[in-house]
Amino acid sequence: MNDGEKLFLNLLVLVLAILYWFTTGHIIPSILGAVIVFLYFFDETFGFVALVLSVLTLLFMIVLLFVDYYNFKEDDDAMKLGLSVLYMVVIYFKSKSIFNAE
Structure with a gap:
């Protein structure tokens, strides 16, 4: 992975x-x-x-996603879910790029 791609991902x-x-x-x-x-x-x-911190981040986010799901209020919107999933995907790509795993 090029340095520019790593910088963009970070x-x-x-x-x-x-x-x-x-x-x-x-x-x-x-x-x-x-x-x-x-x-x-x-x-x-x-x-x-x-890599270990990436895995911990993903685990915390999954747990907090379920906590938010069970404590859902009517004023909550889909922005929380969308950003949670997007952040999970970016952390996944970051953890995949650490050792250039293909």
């Missing part, structure tokens, strides 16, 4: 982490996503740590 993770926190109010997956990006900018040798 910025996409950072932007979606902020949007996810803004729409859902869940801070833990957002912080973990930001840590994954900052690990990449600090040193690329923390690949395994970033």
